Amino acid sequence: MTDIQLQPTSKKLQGTMSVPGDKSISHRSVIFSGLAEGTSHITNFLTGEDCLRTVEAFREMGVRIDQKEDRLTVYGNGIQGLQEPSAPLNFGNSGTTARLMSGVLAGLPLFTTAFGDASLSKRPMDRVVVPLKEMGAEISGRNQNRLLPLAFTGRTLKGAVHELTVRSAQVKSALLLAGMLADGETKVVELGQTRNHTEMLLPEFGVDIDVQGSVITIQGGQQPQASDIKVPGDISSAAFFIVAASIVPGSNLTIKDVGLNPTRDGIIQAMKQMGADIDTEIHTYIGREPVGDIRVRGSRLQALKLDGELIPNLIDEIPIIALAATQAEGTTIIKDAEELKFKETDRIEAVVTTLAKLGADVEATDDGMIIHGGASLQGGSIHSYGDHRIGMMGAVASLISSDPVTIEDKDCINISYPSFFEHLNEVLR
Ligand code: S3P
Numbered sequence: 001m002t003d004i005q006l007q008p009t010s011k012k013l014q015g016t017m018s019v020p021g022d023k024s025i026s027h028r029s030v031i032f033s034g035l036a037e038g039t040s041h042i043t044n045f046l047t048g049e050d051c052l053r054t055v056e057a058f059r060e061m062g063v064r065i066d067q068k069e070d071r072l073t074v075y076g077n078g079i080q081g082l083q084e085p086s087a088p089l090n091f092g093n094s095g096t097t098a099r100l101m102s103g104v105l106a107g108l109p110l111f112t113t114a115f116g117d118a119s120l121s122k123r124p125m126d127r128v129v130v131p132l133k134e135m136g137a138e139i140s141g142r143n144q145n146r147l148l149p150l151a152f153t154g155r156t157l158k159g160a161v162h163e164l165t166v167r168s169a170q171v172k173s174a175l176l177l178a179g180m181l182a183d184g185e186t187k188v189v190e191l192g193q194t195r196n197h198t199e200m201l202l203p204e205f206g207v208d209i210d211v212q213g214s215v216i217t218i219q220g221g222q223q224p225q226a227s228d229i230k231v232p233g234d235i236s237s238a239a240f241f242i243v244a245a246s247i248v249p250g251s252n253l254t255i256k257d258v259g260l261n262p263t264r265d266g267i268i269q270a271m272k273q274m275g276a277d278i279d280t281e282i283h284t285y286i287g288r289e290p291v292g293d294i295r296v297r298g299s300r301l302q303a304l305k306l307d308g309e310l311i312p313n314l315i316d317e318i319p320i321i322a323l324a325a326t327q328a329e330g331t332t333i334i335k336d337a338e339e340l341k342f343k344e345t346d347r348i349e350a351v352v353t354t355l356a357k358l359g360a361d362v363e364a365t366d367d368g369m370i371i372h373g374g375a376s377l378q379g380g381s382i383h384s385y386g387d388h389r390i391g392m393m394g395a396v397a398s399l400i401s402s403d404p405v406t407i408e409d410k411d412c413i414n415i416s417y418p419s420f421f422e423h424l425n426e427v428l429r
Pocket of ligand 1: 025170
């Protein structure tokens with residue numbers, strides 16, 4: 001485990017940068033092209049550890065995937081061409097791989113087993129296992145099928161109607177993928193809008209999917225066809241720079257070619273509500289995904305209330321929004337965010353403990369946190385909790401801390417943003 005010590009700085013964030021490809025879209029582009037017939041080309045693929053787990057899973061199932069930097073060529077053999085892996089699949093730290101691949105593995109005529117690292121092995125899998133079993137899936141696992149490792153005796157599933165009880169794009173996507181492989185029709189009724197990349201990207205692979213408000217319908221027995229995908233920049237990675245440029249006075253930063261899908265842009269809405277100086281401009285569509293540039297200038301921030309429908313829209317950005325709130329005027333209240341407890345670590349506890357250690361005034365609640373603004377952060381030694389987004393939050397905190405910030409176990413940042421420190425150094429001037 002490597003540590004990093006970040007020294008106090010008076011530099012500002014300036015100039016123009018790009019962030020790596022979107023994690024959610026990168027996973028989906030490999031899964032869909034791995035199931036497809038024909039050769040798909042994926043560019044601006046996120047080469048973070050999580051997405052490479054999904055690549056490895058398909059390689060284990062006999063799909064040739066060539067990688068040159070952020071370009072992948074996936075030689076799909078179709079659903080029928082997938083082979084039984086000879087070894088357990090290693091999903092590492094990746095919740096998206098674990099949940100989406102469960103939907104796929106349940107519906108393929110193969111026997112597979114899968115495991116994850118210590119963090120993923122604690123994360124709930126029953127949210128996908130239970131509804132997949134309603135479609136006829138045979139899945140068994142640890143702790144009464146709630147946790148990895150899991151074993152899948154894949155088979156032809158039956159279409160079903162699922163009324164979701166969690167707001168989760170991963171669960172929705174797992175069930176839609178299982179539905180695509182099943183006999184008959186599958187409907188997923190969402191509890192509230194979550195990121196819709198599966199619905200947006202499957203049609204690019206020739207798969208019909210119908211979206212009527214919160215009801216998504218897919219017909220079984222569809223074979224995806226190869227497609228060429230360019231992955232937009234990840235707004236969840238951009239979020240660290242959006243907040244950094246907002247809280248470091250005098251900053252003026254432009255982040256280019258970021259995915260601005262309305263189911264993901266809660267960070268922009270939240271920061272604007274806080275009074276941040278942010279302009280966005282959609283300049284193109286990649287497939288159905290809007291892509292644009294984000295310009296951020298340093299500004300004074302106000303506290304805000306975050307709850308309800310907006311939460312799924314910025315769920316991964318709450319750690320960095322919490323850091324912004326320590327610098328705002330007033331008290332920020334974050335509610336309805338109990339899902340944070342089931343992320344790479346319990347992010348309510350990790351965010352509150354970490355920000356408090358750095359000198360902020362923060363309290364955990366059952367479903368979120370309360371952050372008293374106007375704090376002067378002094379710095380100190382913090383742990384990443386093995387969670388990439390906690391590690392990056394700590395790094396951004398160092399830009400406004402009076403003393404050095406040491407981040408223990410910084411390597412987890414490679415999960416979603418391997419070039420994070422390089423990019424940060426490039427824009428600090
Ligand atoms: C993701 C969905 C979210 C998010 C995760 C990626 C996805 O999880 O936190 O980082 O790609 O579908 P949930 O849908 O479980 O909330």
